[in-house]
Amino acid sequence: MFTWxxxxxxxxLSIKDVYAAYGDLTVLERINLEVKEGEIVLVLGxxxxxxxxxxxxxxxxxxxxxxxxxxxxxxxxxxPPYEIVNLGISYVPAEGGIFPKMSVxxxxxxxxxxxxxxxxxxxxxxxxxxxFPILRERKDQLAGTLSGGERRMxxxxxxxxxxxxxxxxxxxxxxxxxxxxxxxxxxxxxINNEGTTILLVEQNARQALTVADRAxxxxxxxxxxxxxxxxxxxxxxxKKAYLGM
Amino acid sequence: xxxxxxxxxxxxxxxxxxxxxxxxxxGLGEILNxxxxxxxxxxxxxxxxxxxxxxxxxxxIILGLLITGLIGLALERSLISLVYRARGETRILLGIFITxxxxxxxxxxxxxxxxxxxxxxxxxxxxxxIGGLIIRPSTxxxxxxxxxxxxxxxxxxxxxxxxxxxxxxxQDEMDAQLCGVNPAPLRTLxxxxxxxxxxxxxxxxxxxxxxxxxxxxxxxxxALIVAIVGGVRSIYGNILSGVILxxxxxxxxxxxxxxxxxxxxxxxxxxxxxTRPEGILGEKG
Numbered sequence: 001m002f003t004w005x006x007x008x009x010x011x012x013l014s015i016k017d018v019y020a021a022y023g024d025l026t027v028l029e030r031i032n033l034e035v036k037e038g039e040i041v042l043v044l045g046x047x048x049x050x051x052x053x054x055x056x057x058x059x060x061x062x063x064x065x066x067x068x069x070x071x072x073x074x075x076x077x078x079x080p081p082y083e084i085v086n087l088g089i090s091y092v093p094a095e096g097g098i099f100p101k102m103s104v105x106x107x108x109x110x111x112x113x114x115x116x117x118x119x120x121x122x123x124x125x126x127x128x129x130x131x132f133p134i135l136r137e138r139k140d141q142l143a144g145t146l147s148g149g150e151r152r153m154x155x156x157x158x159x160x161x162x163x164x165x166x167x168x169x170x171x172x173x174x175x176x177x178x179x180x181x182x183x184x185x186x187x188x189x190x191i192n193n194e195g196t197t198i199l200l201v202e203q204n205a206r207q208a209l210t211v212a213d214r215a216x217x218x219x220x221x222x223x224x225x226x227x228x229x230x231x232x233x234x235x236x237x238x239k240k241a242y243l244g245m
Numbered sequence: 246x247x248x249x250x251x252x253x254x255x256x257x258x259x260x261x262x263x264x265x266x267x268x269x270x271x272g273l274g275e276i277l278n279x280x281x282x283x284x285x286x287x288x289x290x291x292x293x294x295x296x297x298x299x300x301x302x303x304x305x306i307i308l309g310l311l312i313t314g315l316i317g318l319a320l321e322r323s324l325i326s327l328v329y330r331a332r333g334e335t336r337i338l339l340g341i342f343i344t345x346x347x348x349x350x351x352x353x354x355x356x357x358x359x360x361x362x363x364x365x366x367x368x369x370x371x372x373x374x375i376g377g378l379i380i381r382p383s384t385x386x387x388x389x390x391x392x393x394x395x396x397x398x399x400x401x402x403x404x405x406x407x408x409x410x411x412x413x414x415x416q417d418e419m420d421a422q423l424c425g426v427n428p429a430p431l432r433t434l435x436x437x438x439x440x441x442x443x444x445x446x447x448x449x450x451x452x453x454x455x456x457x458x459x460x461x462x463x464x465x466x467x468a469l470i471v472a473i474v475g476g477v478r479s480i481y482g483n484i485l486s487g488v489i490l491x492x493x494x495x496x497x498x499x500x501x502x503x504x505x506x507x508x509x510x511x512x513x514x515x516x517x518x519x520t521r522p523e524g525i526l527g528e529k530g
Binding site: 059060061080081082083085086090091093096097098099100101102106109110111113114118158159162 | 406409410412413416417419420421422423424425426427
């Protein structure tokens with residue numbers, strides 16, 4: 001039977017006192033973070049603050065040293081990545097996230113490897129092709145031949161094919177031209193409107209804060225600031241460090 | 246000369262069956278299976294044991310393939326799964342030592358228990374004449390079955406979820422896990438698949454020649470050469486390199502003898518490694 005093990009009811013993701021380390025190097029120190037159903041939550045932080053480590057820990061690539069992670073009331077820390085995907089968390093890493101020697105279509109097929117996603121494949125394809133029309137044009141091309149922006153779109157589309165309840169994006173705008181970045185943020189809002197909760201890590205704080213509901217600021221593995229996007233955007237520390245004002 | 250080329254292609258396709266197994270096992274688990282050729286011998290000897298007990302030839306062969314698969318399963322779950330615990334370079338080295346040890350163990354066991362066992366299958370058909378060309382039905386059958394097996398493998402890898410997941414792991418294991426793929430059972434499956442394909446190669450070699458217990462090492466060596474020349478991650482490259490090396494080997498053996506033929510094969514391998522380290526098809530395969 002399904003039992004609720006932790007976190008309050010409308011919380012989709014709840015991270016409690018999590019420590020994470022690479023060997024002896026502690027990267028996350030007692031992180032607490034919540035994501036509520038339907039939100040876009042942004043995590044800001046300078047290089048080395050532990051943003052990617054946080055996402056890798058949630059998706060199961062890295063095991064936390066201490067603390068608990070709950071997803072829809074179920075404890076997920078310690079589970080391998082392939083089980084976490086099956087529960088409904090899709091992680092799009094900053095680099096990769098595609099199989100370069102497979103066609104675009106085969107990559108999307110791999111997105112539906114999760115059993116419950118296979119039945120809704122047609123519907124989902126329609127959605128991601130409407131989101132990123134260029135992928136339809138490139139569907140028989142090898143993913144390795146796509147441009148940087150197209151690869152990013154494909155990696156997000158592949159993750160969406162798994163019907164995630166929570167989509168985790170690591171630096172989706174990294175290394176992309178400004179025009180592509182704007183398109184991408186529009187797509188992120190569209191994905192959220194369609195009912196998918198999003199946890200987002202971004203360097204591009206200005207644009208990310210316009211789409212996010214709430215934000216956390218991470219420094220040296222600690223949450224130093226949290227609040228709704230307006231509060232965060234108007235915080236003097238954030239203005240100076242992340243918005244260049 | 247044309248007959249030699251046909252024999253070469255037939256032998257080459259059989260080498261492709263072996264090479265593809267090495268490639269898949271390496272691609273999924275980073276284990277360079279130095280015991281691979283022994284599965285060909287094990288399967289042929291199993292079939293021989295059944296045939297000598299009066300079991301029908303086809304049934305003996307099917308039983309041989311099945312048991313070879315089961316032996317593959319048992320070895321993967323016991324000995325080979327130890328290797329997966331190590332990571333990176335340690336895993337590759339450990340894999341080489343363990344499979345080399347396994348190869349020696351199987352080889353010594355067979356040589357000591359059934360040294361005079363020879364497996365071959367004679368077909369009850371006359372040779373076919375097309376113009377001046379004489380084709381043995383066993384050669385033809387061996388080639389057809391090899392092609393069929395390779396086509397089936399290709400369809401499996403391209404069209405099924407399991408096959409796609411296997412290719413995904415070979416490209417990026419963590420990324421495959423992020424799609425929901427659990428690599429462990431697929432590694433087991435691929436090891437069994439490799440063992441059965443090697444077994445099939447052993448049976449087919451019994452159609453065109455004779456399988457003796459000592460031949461496993463030769464199969465392993467040739468399969469390794471095919472896998473390296475074909476690119477250790479490329480299926481198409483393996484099939485192409487198998488056929489090319491099969492032709493070179495057959496023609497060189499005919500004119501220069503088996504010893505010099507091996508020297509030529511190894512020279513070709515060295516040249517290809519130096520000029521095309523990714524294999525003959527490069528990154529594309």
